[in-house]
Amino acid sequence: MADDYHQLRDAAPPAPLGCPVNHEWSPLNEDYLVDPYPIASALRADGPMFYAEQLGYVVITEMVDILDVFNQPEVYSSEIVQDPVFPLGEQARAVLAAPDFNPQKVMSNRQAPDHGRIRKYTRQGFSRRRLQTLEPYVRRRSGELIDDMIASKAATGEPIEFIDAFAFPLPGETVFRFIGFPEADDERLKHWCADRKAFSWGRPSEDEQAVIAEKMLAYWRYCRAFTATKQANRGDDFASELLAAHEADATDLTYREVESILYGLSFAGHEAVTALICNCLLCLLPRRDQWDQLVADPSLIPNAVEEVLRFESSQISWRRVTTRETELRGVSLPAGTRIFMNFASANRQADLFDHPDEFDIHRPNAAQHISFGKGMHYCLGANLAKFEAVLVLEALVDRLPSLRMVEDQKIWSSPNITFRGPEQLLVDF
Numbered sequence: 001m002a003d004d005y006h007q008l009r010d011a012a013p014p015a016p017l018g019c020p021v022n023h024e025w026s027p028l029n030e031d032y033l034v035d036p037y038p039i040a041s042a043l044r045a046d047g048p049m050f051y052a053e054q055l056g057y058v059v060i061t062e063m064v065d066i067l068d069v070f071n072q073p074e075v076y077s078s079e080i081v082q083d084p085v086f087p088l089g090e091q092a093r094a095v096l097a098a099p100d101f102n103p104q105k106v107m108s109n110r111q112a113p114d115h116g117r118i119r120k121y122t123r124q125g126f127s128r129r130r131l132q133t134l135e136p137y138v139r140r141r142s143g144e145l146i147d148d149m150i151a152s153k154a155a156t157g158e159p160i161e162f163i164d165a166f167a168f169p170l171p172g173e174t175v176f177r178f179i180g181f182p183e184a185d186d187e188r189l190k191h192w193c194a195d196r197k198a199f200s201w202g203r204p205s206e207d208e209q210a211v212i213a214e215k216m217l218a219y220w221r222y223c224r225a226f227t228a229t230k231q232a233n234r235g236d237d238f239a240s241e242l243l244a245a246h247e248a249d250a251t252d253l254t255y256r257e258v259e260s261i262l263y264g265l266s267f268a269g270h271e272a273v274t275a276l277i278c279n280c281l282l283c284l285l286p287r288r289d290q291w292d293q294l295v296a297d298p299s300l301i302p303n304a305v306e307e308v309l310r311f312e313s314s315q316i317s318w319r320r321v322t323t324r325e326t327e328l329r330g331v332s333l334p335a336g337t338r339i340f341m342n343f344a345s346a347n348r349q350a351d352l353f354d355h356p357d358e359f360d361i362h363r364p365n366a367a368q369h370i371s372f373g374k375g376m377h378y379c380l381g382a383n384l385a386k387f388e389a390v391l392v393l394e395a396l397v398d399r400l401p402s403l404r405m406v407e408d409q410k411i412w413s414s415p416n417i418t419f420r421g422p423e424q425l426l427v428d429f
């Protein structure tokens with residue numbers, strides 16, 4: 001069983017001496033989940049760091065400190081980034097105690113020097129060439145899903161639930177093609193890969209935890225069987241590249257690491273992109289003039305996607321833990337201090353972005369957001385995520401220029417500390 005899932009949120013360490021304490025705020029507070037941005041700005045106005053008693057983390061609010069933390073991986077370790085925020089119940093622990101559930105930490109929570117050893121192989125796999133090989137697939141699938149939306153509208157006259165119809169299937173299927181999973185397996189793969197954000201970053205019930213754990217186990221077993229089959233059936237895909245690298249030097253990239261990389265990518269490449277696609281619509285459709293500009297001139301789309309990632313990112317925080325005593329903003333942080341980097345705050349800093357609370361597809365420095373992290377763990381899929389969002393918007397402005405959101409719908413994100421995107425989005429055209 002992977003050690004990530006053993007880790008419970010142990011008794012929160014006390015506030016570091018001299019660090020201001022906030023007794024009330026938590027990223028799971030209802031008002032923050034509904035609209036984090038005014039609250040994040042108010043927290044930043046109060047100061048660059050504080051100890052959030054409800055969370056047991058030191059929260060940092062300014063870009064300069066977030067960059068500092070990202071750039072010192074030997075002091076601020078990423079080993080906790082996948083750990084569940086809330087303790088796992090007995091049932092989920094029992095499921096993941098299966099003797100064959102043994103994925104390894106391979107990327108986001110793996111430390112130097114192993115991280116660099118593994119990342120050199122994964123980085124090669126995310127080359128421009130590989131993205132280009134995906135382009136026809138993403139264009140074709142986007143077109144087919146839009147055809148289905150049009151047919152459904154013609155048949156029922158009813159609005160479309162965009163996540164089921166488009167934003168959930170497309171990113172999953174894209175990452176499955178990238179890895180090399182056969183299309184015939186898509187439905188069960190999508191089933192197994194859903195709800196992962198709730199598991200580590202949310203507060204699922206014990207029953208829900210157990211259901212998600214079952215899916216994780218099933219998906220891990222699938223990845224192992226798939227890797228074994230792939231040995232004999234190579235293709236032009238990421239899994240084949242990893243296996244070739246393993247064969248070239250089996251001590252530098254182990255077989256279990258290959259299996260574990262494939263296992264890890266499903267989550268990384270899935271829910272955050274679904275949310276990004278939806279957040280694009282949430283930002284653009286109500287600002288009709290900006291949507292219409294994209295319809296008239298699709299070359300504006302790439303910068304519009306950067307602005308969505310700044311203004312309404314699908315990932316609004318990330319975590320680190322100190323490996324030794326260190327000092328930040330004059331406060332001494334003991335080893336083991338957990339740090340919560342508040343991207344929602346930093347992405348809206350007025351000293352970095354003019355009129356930060358305005359959404360502007362022409363913003364010249366939109367791409368200076370922190371939503372993909374920085375430094376040695378910088379998001380491996382950043383280009384893939386942006387490339388998908390751009391292709392999707394190109395298809396939507398072309399095929400459905402009259403797309404609009406259904407009025408008066410309640411937009412809500414499932415409660416979690418990091419990922420942000422609607423759970424349901426009704427659109428019409």
Ligand code: HEM
Nearest residue numbers: 107108268269272276315372373374377378379380381385
């Ligand atoms: C909008 C979508 C996405 C967002 C906002 C996002 C954000 C992030 C962030 C903040 C990190 C952590 C950086 C750090 O710890 O320093 C990260 C890491 C990572 N992301 Fe993404 N990501 C997205 C999509 C993807 C996709 C599509 C993939 C792959 C298919 C992917 C794969 C990864 C991997 C493998 C890592 C760990 C890299 C490492 O540790 O070397 N991500 N991502």
